Amino acid sequence: xxxxxxxxxxxxxxxxxxxxxxxxxxxxxxxxxxxxxxxxxxxxxxxxxxxxxxxxxxxxxxxxxxxxxxxxxxxxxxxxxxxxxxxxxxxxxxxxxxxxxxxxxxxxxxxxxxxxxxxxxxxxxxxxxxxxxxxxxxxxxxxxxxxxxxxxxxxxxxxxxxxxxxxxxxxxxxxxxxxxxxxxxxxxxxxxxxxxxxxxxxxxxxxxxxxxxxxxxxxxxxxxxxxxxxxxxxxxxxxxxxxxxxxxxxxxxxxxxxxxxxxxxxxxxxxxxx
Amino acid sequence: xxxxxxxxxxxxxxxxxxxxxxxxxxxxxxxxxxxxxxxxxxxxxxxxxxxxxxxxxxxxxxxxxxxxxxxxxxxxxxxxxxxxxxxxxxxxxxxxxxxxxxxxxxxxxxxxxxxxxxxxxxxxxxxxxxxxxxxxxxxxxxxxxxxxxxxxxxxxxxxxxxxxxxxxxxxxxxxxxxxxxxxxxxxxxxxxxxxxxxxxxxxxxxxxxxxxxxxxxxxxxxxxxxxxxxxxxxxxxxxxxxxxxxxxxxxxxxxxxxxxxxxxxxxxxxxxxxxxxxxxxxxxxxxxxxxxxxxxxxxxxxxx
Numbered sequence: 050x051x052x053x054x055x056x057x058x059x060x061x062x063x064x065x066x067x068x069x070x071x072x073x074x075x076x077x078x079x080x081x082x083x084x085x086x087x088x089x090x091x092x093x094x095x096x097x098x099x100x101x102x103x104x105x106x107x108x109x110x111x112x113x114x115x116x117x118x119x120x121x122x123x124x125x126x127x128x129x130x131x132x133x134x135x136x137x138x139x140x141x142x143x144x145x146x147x148x149x150x151x152x153x154x155x156x157x158x159x160x161x162x163x164x165x166x167x168x169x170x171x172x173x174x175x176x177x178x179x180x181x182x183x184x185x186x187x188x189x190x191x192x193x194x195x196x197x198x199x200x201x202x203x204x205x206x207x208x209x210x211x212x213x214x215x216x217x218x219x220x221x222x223x224x225x226x227x228x229x230x231x232x233x234x235x236x237x238x239x240x241x242x243x244x245x246x247x248x249x250x251x252x253x254x255x256x257x258x259x260x261x262x263x264x265x266x267x268x269x270x271x272x273x274x275x276x277x278x279x280x281x282x283x284x285x286x287x288x289x290x291x292x293x294x295x296x297x298x299x300x301x302x303x304x305x306x307x308x309x310x311x312x313x314x315x316x317x318x319x320x321x322x323x
Numbered sequence: 324x325x326x327x328x329x330x331x332x333x334x335x336x337x338x339x340x341x342x343x344x345x346x347x348x349x350x351x352x353x354x355x356x357x358x359x360x361x362x363x364x365x366x367x368x369x370x371x372x373x374x375x376x377x378x379x380x381x382x383x384x385x386x387x388x389x390x391x392x393x394x395x396x397x398x399x400x401x402x403x404x405x406x407x408x409x410x411x412x413x414x415x416x417x418x419x420x421x422x423x424x425x426x427x428x429x430x431x432x433x434x435x436x437x438x439x440x441x442x443x444x445x446x447x448x449x450x451x452x453x454x455x456x457x458x459x460x461x462x463x464x465x466x467x468x469x470x471x472x473x474x475x476x477x478x479x480x481x482x483x484x485x486x487x488x489x490x491x492x493x494x495x496x497x498x499x500x501x502x503x504x505x506x507x508x509x510x511x512x513x514x515x516x517x518x519x520x521x522x523x524x525x526x527x528x529x530x531x532x533x534x535x536x537x538x539x540x541x542x543x544x545x546x547x548x549x550x551x552x553x554x555x556x557x558x559x560x561x562x563x564x565x566x567x568x569x570x571x572x573x574x575x576x577x578x579x580x581x582x583x584x585x586x587x588x589x590x591x592x593x594x595x596x597x598x599x600x601x602x603x604x605x606x607x608x609x610x611x612x613x614x615x616x617x618x619x620x621x622x623x624x625x626x627x
Contacts, residue, residue: 121510123506123509123510152514152515153514156512156513156514157512158512159509159510159511159512160511160512161512162510163510164507164510166503166506166507166510168503170501170503170504170506170507171507172504172507172508172522172526173501173504173526174525174526183511183513183521184511184512184513187513187517187521188511188512188513188514188517229507232507232511233510233511236511236512
């Protein structure tokens with residue numbers, strides 16, 4: 050099925066001026082991904098505009114996490130084109146042919162995209178502060194003192210300035226996830242990807258992570274969020290996309306998709322999670 | 324009020340279960356020990372006075388030093404090779420992967436004793452070694468026996484063999500690190516080498532270090548095989564002495580006592596290493612996490 054990207058009028062504060070020629074932050078055209086014979090994504094088309102928060106919803110196994118991982122080339126796509134900020138992810142296109150990028154070029158692309166994982170994946174042998182400082186120093190070769198100052202500010206922003214010297218094992222799940230967000234932000238990314246950031250958390254810890262994400266959305270960060278938190282999607286997202294069996298089933302404003310779904314599969318899914 | 328605490332339980336008299344089996348075992352042990360002491364003291368062929376004479380003699384101590392030297396150098400080579408081969412085996416470079424697998428297959432698949440003999444007899448296979456272009460001119464050549472001395476043969480034999488075992492230990496360590504750690508590093512734009520050095524290997528150490536300690540102990544004893552290359556380490560030094568004075572048993576005991584002393588020292592070290600690394604970050608951190616959770620729960624309650 051073809052998807053008409055119905056832009057909602059709620060342009061978030063701090064986003065670039067909306068013009069017809071603006072390059073979208075993420076543009077997927079006919080993105081396909083197969084693992085062996087299993088087709089996980091069957092032609093995804095969508096656009097994420099600058100400063101926009103997009104939530105990807107859908108049953109588990111629908112391919113939404115895979116799509117997120119394609120955006121920073123943790124997975125390689127099987128067909129189609131995926132652009133971040135106007136440049137092709139993982140490839141360069143010359144004379145109509147795709148050329149694989151060198152590892153260092155891929156690393157440069159990834160360095161500009163922050164990613165937050167379901168299982169936090171904080172470096173277990175480093176303190177919260179070391180986790181946040183590692184990539185700016187190691188990848189960007191930034192000055193240690195500058196990075197330290199920024200890292201402490203970020204930890205403060207996620208409400209964990211008193212945990213700077215704690216190891217991940219000594220932090221609760223919610224605290225770990227907030228450090229993970231700070232770690233991604235330390236690279237000053239232009240895009241943040243969230244892969245079910247609250248799914249591994251005890252229910253009482255979900256709120257603190259969502260609060261940090263809401264704050265980030267308000268600051269104008271472009272975000273793509275795979276989540277089951279319908280409340281978050283309704284409150285924060287500019288755009289909601291429902292994916293099932295590898296295709297975009299429904300796309301539009303959260304009010305539209307979540308409150309007044311048109312497609313029976315969306316209705317069935319929302320009926321189960323709400 | 325009616326609950327019984329641990330101290331109450333101790334205060335209450337309890338008839339302890341009897342263990343007659345233990346007393347029987349003690350009795351048997353005492354008899355066997357008496358027999359052992361008796362034979363050690365009365366069988367003069369043990370030659371304790373000769374043991375006492377040679378145990379701190381110059382030749383034996385020099386052999387002891389060479390044994391330690393071999394152990395240290397061969398282990399260092401084994402660890403270096405092990406890390407290299409493990410990384411090659413886990414890389415996505417097909418020839419590197421294949422070469423590493425072949426290396427491990429060959430050096431683990433043949434006895435180290437045979438490998439040592441091969442290095443010792445290298446000159447029979449290649450009388451001269453040269454550096455040059457295949458089928459073309461040679462730049463430098465040298466007599467194999469002058470290059471591969473007994474010491475070099477020992478190091479090559481022990482080190483290359485150890486490299487294969489260490490490669491498997493390091494590989495297991497690397498694989499023990501959660502895949503999510505690598506993914507997080509990749510997502511931050513870190514290179515593969517940097518991810519390995521900064522993220523994976525430090526966390527793999529917990530799994531790598533205890534078996535490596537074991538390998539050191541094994542290596543210390545395995546160096547005795549080098550005696551076949553006529554390299555005067557501890558065992559060969561003892562053999563040299565008994566080949567002239569025919570006091571075979573006392574000199575083997577002398578060497579054994581030194582091996583036993585050294586492995587005992589290493590065992591103590593191993594014990595501390597294992598205690599340090601089995602007190603895993605996880606157990607400690609779980610406790611800390613529980614503590615912090617309780618603290619925050621209490622805080623919330625007082626706030627709410």
